[in-house]
Amino acid sequence: MAEAAHAPHHPTQKAYWQIFVLLAVITAVEVAIAYIDMPSWLFVGGLTVFMVMKFAIVVGYFMHLRYDINLHRGFFTFGVIGAIAVFVVLLATFRAL
Template sequence: MTAPDHHQTSAHPTPMKYVAIAAVLFVVTAIEVAIVYMEFLGSLIIPVLVILSAGKFTVVVMFYMHLKFDNRLFSALFVGGLLLAMGVLITLLVLFRVIVG
């Protein structure tokens, strides 16, 4: 008698799904480039670009780094490291702004 296989299977994207994701990323990048030239947005350009870039980052991490299909532990480790890096970056920016600025 063999032990049941508890290997978790998940449906990884097909090659066509990767092409579709790449096309979406291309379109969003084209929109970002176009937004840079829209002077009427004024001070809204940076927040809009940050939001679009964050969306692209999320899609890349989920699909191309396979975090959407892997164990949640890997996602937690990735997000934890990302939050730590962001915290260090923000702390350094504030520190140097206070000391130098």
């Protein structure tokens, strides 16, 4: 675990700004989708895809998990999978899926 404090390659400042612009554009597209009339499966599916993209970009590049050790990735991934499991089990239990 000693390498935990020595992540090798982080993005440059310019890259951070580019990532932010990308996140802002995705957010704008999300908001635009909310006002467009479309089938519900496409509406929910599209918003979910963009949400997952933003989530992954922030975790990977701003939280540097992309450059971190496997142990930390494992801890966080376990939490995310746990959250999805809670979501599925709870809604399935009450037949809300």
